[in-house]
Amino acid sequence: MLLISKSESKGTTLRYFCFIQPDEGDEDPRFDFISLSLNTMDLSLGGTLHIDIGLPVLQPQTLKISLPPHLVAEFNSQDRILNLLEFIAIGGLSMGTNLPVKIKDETDTAPADLIDDLDLNLNELLGIDNSQEEFLPISKQLAEHGLEANILHDVGSDFVIAENIEILMGELDTALESIGILRECHKSFNITLPKSFDKLNLKLVSDVLKLVPYPTAQTIWFYGNTDHPNHKYRIQAAQSYPLLAEYLLKIEQAVEAIDSGEPIQPIIAEVTGLNKGKLKRLTKMEIPISDDGLEDIRYVDNHPIEIQRTRRFALTNTLRIETILKALEKVDTGILPNSFNDWDRFLQITSGCALTLENRLGISLPELLNSSKGNWERFHQSLAQNANIPVEGFHLDHITFAASDALEAIDDFTRTIFLPRILLHIQEIGKPLPQPSTSDLLQASIASFNLLRGETTNLLGYLFNLGYRWSNRYPQLLQIVNPVKEKIPINKDFEEKRRNNAWPKLTNDFVASNDLVVRNLTSMASLKEESDRLDHCVGNLYVNSAKKGRCHIFSVQSPDGTTSFSTFEVRPPNTKDPILELNRVTVCQHKGRKNRVPPKKCTEALSQWVDEIKSGRLELNLEEVIDWKIEVNKRRDQDKFHRSGLLSPKIAWQRLLGENWDKPDIHLQLWHEWQNHLLSGKISKSSGSEILLESPITQNYLATFTPK
Numbered sequence: 089m090l091l092i093s094k095s096e097s098k099g100t101t102l103r104y105f106c107f108i109q110p111d112e113g114d115e116d117p118r119f120d121f122i123s124l125s126l127n128t129m130d131l132s133l134g135g136t137l138h139i140d141i142g143l144p145v146l147q148p149q150t151l152k153i154s155l156p157p158h159l160v161a162e163f164n165s166q167d168r169i170l171n172l173l174e175f176i177a178i179g180g181l182s183m184g185t186n187l188p189v190k191i192k193d194e195t196d197t198a199p200a201d202l203i204d205d206l207d208l209n210l211n212e213l214l215g216i217d218n219s220q221e222e223f224l225p226i227s228k229q230l231a232e233h234g235l236e237a238n239i240l241h242d243v244g245s246d247f248v249i250a251e252n253i254e255i256l257m258g259e260l261d262t263a264l265e266s267i268g269i270l271r272e273c274h275k276s277f278n279i280t281l282p283k284s285f286d287k288l289n290l291k292l293v294s295d296v297l298k299l300v301p302y303p304t305a306q307t308i309w310f311y312g313n314t315d316h317p318n319h320k321y322r323i324q325a326a327q328s329y330p331l332l333a334e335y336l337l338k339i340e341q342a343v344e345a346i347d348s349g350e351p352i353q354p355i356i357a358e359v360t361g362l363n364k365g366k367l368k369r370l371t372k373m374e375i376p377i378s379d380d381g382l383e384d385i386r387y388v389d390n391h392p393i394e395i396q397r398t399r400r401f402a403l404t405n406t407l408r409i410e411t412i413l414k415a416l417e418k419v420d421t422g423i424l425p426n427s428f429n430d431w432d433r434f435l436q437i438t439s440g441c442a443l444t445l446e447n448r449l450g451i452s453l454p455e456l457l458n459s460s461k462g463n464w465e466r467f468h469q470s471l472a473q474n475a476n477i478p479v480e481g482f483h484l485d486h487i488t489f490a491a492s493d494a495l496e497a498i499d500d501f502t503r504t505i506f507l508p509r510i511l512l513h514i515q516e517i518g519k520p521l522p523q524p525s526t527s528d529l530l531q532a533s534i535a536s537f538n539l540l541r542g543e544t545t546n547l548l549g550y551l552f553n554l555g556y557r558w559s560n561r562y563p564q565l566l567q568i569v570n571p572v573k574e575k576i577p578i579n580k581d582f583e584e585k586r587r588n589n590a591w592p593k594l595t596n597d598f599v600a601s602n603d604l605v606v607r608n609l610t611s612m613a614s615l616k617e618e619s620d621r622l623d624h625c626v627g628n629l630y631v632n633s634a635k636k637g638r639c640h641i642f643s644v645q646s647p648d649g650t651t652s653f654s655t656f657e658v659r660p661p662n663t664k665d666p667i668l669e670l671n672r673v674t675v676c677q678h679k680g681r682k683n684r685v686p687p688k689k690c691t692e693a694l695s696q697w698v699d700e701i702k703s704g705r706l707e708l709n710l711e712e713v714i715d716w717k718i719e720v721n722k723r724r725d726q727d728k729f730h731r732s733g734l735l736s737p738k739i740a741w742q743r744l745l746g747e748n749w750d751k752p753d754i755h756l757q758l759w760h761e762w763q764n765h766l767l768s769g770k771i772s773k774s775s776g777s778e779i780l781l782e783s784p785i786t787q788n789y790l791a792t793f794t795p796k
Contacts, residue, residue, distance in 0.1 A: 089114065091225060093177065094277060095170055102126040102169065105273065106177035108140075108185070108224070109280050118222075119146065119282045120185050122177045123269060124153075126169065135176070137184040137257070138266045144282040145312075146266040147305040150258035151180055158625035158683075159239070159253070174230070175239045179249030182224055184257070188246040192225035238683060263305040264294065287315040296326035299431060300334045307334045318347040325352060328371050331431060332356065335409045360413050365421040408439075415443060418453045423462040430464040437468070440487030441548065448495060450534050451547060459546040470546070474553040493555025497766070500558065502529070502536040504569060504758045508749045509777040510790060511741060515750075521737035524744050528793060535789045539780060542769035554766065561765050568757045569746055589613070589631075592712040594640040594658065598700060599647070600693035607649065609634075609641045618643050621652040622681045630657070637717030639676070642697075644690040654686035655679055656694060660717065664710045673701050673708075 090109040095102065104124040110117030124135040135151040159172060182189050223246075226234075231247055234240030240247045249255065267290060273279040293312030297303045311326050311333065313319060325346045326333040336342045336352070339359055345352045353367055362370075415438050416424070425431040442456045460467035472482035475490040510532075514521060522528075544550040558565075589612035598606040609615050612631050618641075619627030626641060633639045640658045645651060656678040661669040678694060680686035686694075700706035741749060748754045759777045771779050780786050 089118065089222060089225065091178070091181075092277075092279070093174055094273065095173070097128075100127055100129045102128055102173075104170070104173040104177060105269070106174070106181060107273070107279055108181065117283075118185065119270075119280070120181060121146070121269075122151075122180045122184070124173050124177060126173065128169075133176075135180060136261060136265070137180055138269070139184055140282070141305055143305050143309045144285040144288060145263050145305040145309045146270070146282075147263055148261035148266050149184070150261055152254075152256040152258050153180075154254040154256075156252045157629045171233065172239070175234055175249065176253065176255070178224055178226060179253065180255050182248070183255055185224075188223045189226060189240075189248070190223040190246055191228050191231050236682075260302060260304060262302045263308050264290075264303065266305070267308070284313075284315065288312045289314045292323065296323060296330060297333055298428070299330045299435065303334060307337060310337060318349075321346055321349045328352075329356065330428070331370055331412070331435075332409065335413075360416075362413070362416060363421070366416055366424060369421065369424040369426065411443060412438065415453055419457055420454060423458060423460055425462075425464050433464040433468040436484045436487055437464075437471070437548070440484045441491035441551075444491055445494075445548075445551065448533070449498070449537050456547055459548065470549050471552050474549045474556065476556045490552045490555055493559050494551035495555075497554050497558035498533055498537050498540065500565065501540060501762065501766075502532045503745050504565070504749070505755075505762060505777055506536045506539070506780065506786075507532050507741075507745060508755050509780050510786070510793065512750065512752070512755070513781060513790075521741065522793065523737050524740050529744070531789060531792075535785050538785050539771065539783060540767070542771075557766055561761060565758065565761055568754060568761060569748060589635070591635050591637065592709060592716050594661075594709055594713055595701070595706055598697050598706055600696045602689050602692060603647055604653065604689060604693040605645050605647055605649065606693060606697045607643050607645055609643055614643075615641060618652055618655055622655060622679075624655065624679060624681070624683050626655055636720050637713065644686070644693050653680070654690035654694075656686075661708065661710055661713060664714050666704070666708060666710060669708055669710060670702055670704060673698065 089111055092107045092109050094105040094107075097103075102125070104126070105121060107121040108118045110119075118140045120140045121138050122135060123138065124133065126133050133153050133155065135153055136148045137151055138146040138148050141147050153176065155176075178189055181187070226247070231240060234247065235242060239250050239253065241250055267288070270279065270281060270285070274281050288309070289312050292314075293303075293308055296311055297307065300307065311322050316322070325336060329336065329352075336346065336356075339355060342352050342355050342359075345355060353371075356362070357364070357367055412435065425434045438453075438457070442453055445451060445456060446453050468482065469479045471487070471490070472479040475482070475486065477486050477490075507529075511521060540554065541547065541550060591610050593608040593610045595608055597608070600606065609618055612627075612635070615631055615634065616627035619625065630639060630641055634641055637660055639660055642656050642658060643652045644654045644656070646653075657676040659672070659674040659676055661672070663669060675694065675698065678686050678691070680690065697706070701708070738750075756776065763772055763774075771783075781790075
């Protein structure tokens, strides 16, 4: 078994591949590989594992990779980044294939060949092992480097990736991606392809699976294997029911009927519960040839540059056939699409927004989709216009973003207009404020939507337009809700320390019996100096935590302080009680140069330091440390205080709606902003939000919301 690694740079993206390739004489060759993508600007890392499941087509699965900050800081050069990616790739392959990582037998190993492609800036690592046991081979030098950098751990004769590098398996991806990468790398680098790979008709299978968003390896091989004796029947089935092409493979009776050339409609009707009229619509799809421009149009990015903000609603838009089938049961047969292009639009609208809005706002799916009147091209165009996005390229992601904007607009109206108006009214009539609950907010959102929609019948069009207009007014609304605040005065000593990037010390210096001195590092400069001396990350990664009192960093140094031998971290105290805190002093970690095990003399000095603390002979500076921590983390400290008991209704509502929800002047400003730019119908003509109280919608909500 061979491991072949490739890397290429394209702009700010560094792509890294690691392929398992068969060695001469392999009886059961494997072709798994991993692809990593590193953004060299923000150092974000993603990846995909392409798993050999015994078919010529591999099954991709996304990877969620989390790296400890010190690794990103340490591996900051091109060569070191490639080394880091190599370790991650090998670790990911080992996890996905269940193959152990071992040092290759160098006596049976051919010299590594370095292939340098000037166009792609490639680096290749080639290792060969002729033993019978299957494992992922690495060189002794690479293993030693991984152990030294604390990236690999030695577990007997095998190596595993360190626990602080988190690699999690994510969602299955389209197997078409694996095919493309393998073909590209076979052409450029002569990568060996799986057996029978040449029997795959990629163009044909891509056409018949156009409505399957993430076709699996099994699905692609089932329909794409031109060497199968029933290939003709399989293609006919996919062409007849392209929306159900992958779903059919889950039905054993359907697969048997397909390969026997027998009718499959009765089986589909029995399994899905769809009537003959809806099944007939499904068979009317005429799949366009691949050069009709549809695929290019669908992925043109015409989404306008939006105001950057943290979105409150992270919506998914995955096309799951089981969900679509349930939607088909609800929708009237008369509005179902008649062509492939219309089915494509129907699926994008349904999965991208309609199903989500049905669940969140309590609107039935037919009510959302009946406005199409079966003309999906015109309906799609009207939604694009309402979202102010060019119709060419208005696709699934745009639809999902538009739905997210609409939900945020309704949520904003709920939190800044509707609920504050209700609560102010309760106070005005002399009743106590109720405690908020999750169901209160949910029902308030539904009531807010019904107030906003008025007599509108084209609900999706209205929601898309509301979201677009609200997103443009978001900065003005935010400025009203969060006006500039006066700075909280703090004491001069605190201000001076903060200005100098310094903080209080936990203890005075301590001299051990071996003359080493334990010093508390209490400034950014001292932490940076410690990093430079010992070649580790404390100066980069611990400044913020130390400054906020979340940890305390100490250095074991020479008497004159010019040389550092090791660094350790101590958990911060939480109270001013010396007796309690003496017993709670905990050393979290102790590191030597380059994060190695510290010298024995440093361990001895640390042990004596702990004894001095526990005995009370070395005092803790608790007064200043705790006061500092409270001052610099005042808001968080107050939150902890509130969490210690039941919040009063007013504070609870402040947490939910913002601290200014009960300020009449701010509420009036927000109402005028909504009135002038976002509202329509009767409520837009009122100078104040009191008009909301006249609506039966508000009265019904108030009746269930107000305490008896």
